[in-house]
Amino acid sequence: xxxxxxxxxxxxxxxxxxxxxxxxxxxxxxxxxxxxxxxxxxxxxxxxxxxxxxxxxxxxxxxxxxxxxxxxxxxxxxxxxxxxxxxxxxxxxxxxxxxxxxxxxxxxxxxxxxxxxxxxxxxxxxxxxxxxxxxxxxxxxxxxxxxxxxxxxxxxxxxxxxxxxxxxxxxxxxxxxxxxxxxxxxxxxxxxxxxxxxxxxxxxxxxxxxxxxxxxxxxxxxxxxxxxxxxxxxxxxxxxxxxxxxxxx
Amino acid sequence: xxxxxxxxxxxxxxxxxxxxxxxxxxxxxxxxxxxxxxxxxxxxxxxxxxxxxxxxxxxxxxxxxxxxxxxxxxxxxxxxxxxxxxxxxxxxxxxxxxxxxxxxxxxxxxxxxxxxxxxxxxxxxxxxxxxxxxxxxxxxxxxxxxxxxxxxxxxxxxxxxxxxxxxxxxxxxxxxxxxxxxxxxxxxxxxxxxxxxxxxxxxxxxxxxxxxxxxxxxxxxxxxxxxxxxxxxxxxxxxxxxxxxxxxx
Numbered sequence: 245x246x247x248x249x250x251x252x253x254x255x256x257x258x259x260x261x262x263x264x265x266x267x268x269x270x271x272x273x274x275x276x277x278x279x280x281x282x283x284x285x286x287x288x289x290x291x292x293x294x295x296x297x298x299x300x301x302x303x304x305x306x307x308x309x310x311x312x313x314x315x316x317x318x319x320x321x322x323x324x325x326x327x328x329x330x331x332x333x334x335x336x337x338x339x340x341x342x343x344x345x346x347x348x349x350x351x352x353x354x355x356x357x358x359x360x361x362x363x364x365x366x367x368x369x370x371x372x373x374x375x376x377x378x379x380x381x382x383x384x385x386x387x388x389x390x391x392x393x394x395x396x397x398x399x400x401x402x403x404x405x406x407x408x409x410x411x412x413x414x415x416x417x418x419x420x421x422x423x424x425x426x427x428x429x430x431x432x433x434x435x436x437x438x439x440x441x442x443x444x445x446x447x448x449x450x451x452x453x454x455x456x457x458x459x460x461x462x463x464x465x466x467x468x469x470x471x472x473x474x475x476x477x478x479x480x481x482x483x484x485x486x487x488x489x490x491x492x493x
Numbered sequence: 494x495x496x497x498x499x500x501x502x503x504x505x506x507x508x509x510x511x512x513x514x515x516x517x518x519x520x521x522x523x524x525x526x527x528x529x530x531x532x533x534x535x536x537x538x539x540x541x542x543x544x545x546x547x548x549x550x551x552x553x554x555x556x557x558x559x560x561x562x563x564x565x566x567x568x569x570x571x572x573x574x575x576x577x578x579x580x581x582x583x584x585x586x587x588x589x590x591x592x593x594x595x596x597x598x599x600x601x602x603x604x605x606x607x608x609x610x611x612x613x614x615x616x617x618x619x620x621x622x623x624x625x626x627x628x629x630x631x632x633x634x635x636x637x638x639x640x641x642x643x644x645x646x647x648x649x650x651x652x653x654x655x656x657x658x659x660x661x662x663x664x665x666x667x668x669x670x671x672x673x674x675x676x677x678x679x680x681x682x683x684x685x686x687x688x689x690x691x692x693x694x695x696x697x698x699x700x701x702x703x704x705x706x707x708x709x710x711x712x713x714x715x716x717x718x719x720x721x722x723x724x725x726x727x728x729x730x731x732x733x734x735x736x737x738x739x740x741x742x
Contacts, residue, residue, distance in 0.1 A: 357603035
């Protein structure tokens, strides 16, 4: 049996009782932390579970899963947030099924629902997108397209920010705003300008920081450590505006 | 302090360690179960927390929160899924702030990310919508509109199904499909027909049942107890199709 277990948003105390129970029964436990950012303490996690927790990087999991999580037996793979959200883990499920192994998912908290803490209503979010770090000539404008499509329908946009955990790089709200403004300069379709409203969010589910204002205002704020996300609201209900007032810069 | 605490998807074992810790420190604990469906056991929950858990219905919480959750002190309100997803709870936060009370949200698993267990990729979902029970002349076609908008962009649609917990009514996948087919008959825009593919899901995070097929096929399936949800996929990646094969009827 392969258990895919959500760690939740922030640290080891975001594990559910169900997750802890399953992990205690596992022969081997792994932690995948390259698709997001673990703000907990691996020693505390090991003590809590009473067993070793082996850290896996992208290569271990994508190229050699047969040597670790797919090597058989009762295995637990802990993943930040809710486990099936990263496409990497779909691939793992398919590989496990091919080998005839059973897979069980134990869910946990995720940014996809936790963004409702800002007061923005979740059924008014359109498609989610990710801002990637530009590399050389590579600077995908797809987030700008998603923003435009969502705006046309009055919907909010959740913009996830690039994580390169192996290089210790986690995109900040400030960088995210900078890249969106650069996309505006290149696409010129009035989707995100200095006076556009946005919500910067850091460490949801931990020592959460939420700041609401214009791009020009929010880009000057200090958000502290990762993970960060950025939201560009669409048309707002008065109750959403009321909720956001508490976070105005 | 008012703690808004996510119960998670299924039962009391979906509470996080952080949630249990906070609840044990509360003077009074309430459980709101009218916006979703609690599949756990309230006695086991009370034993686990070592205190009484008072059930609240819609009226208690929307009309008289000053008599319970807003009456002051260290209070925990447990909510199914992730707590801020229901708009009711935004209202509660605003009322608490008006009274000068601090509010802390403790997140948990939610259908908004857990749908990734089907293999459908979460960043390809458009706006979520809810199918409401028709009542007399009231039969809102907004889910059909959302479906159409999402289809035009190739996106998947999550359709939440009406919950009337006070009447013990929880819309089933089968009813959801029936209502969508009725909307098609009335709107005639080729968005959902008998041969349209859909994914029926019951009790995500519990004894999950997932069935994939045409509307005509899935409507004949027996899904068991609530909660149910329905997904209408948009354009699929081959890996999404591969994942869904395991659930074909």
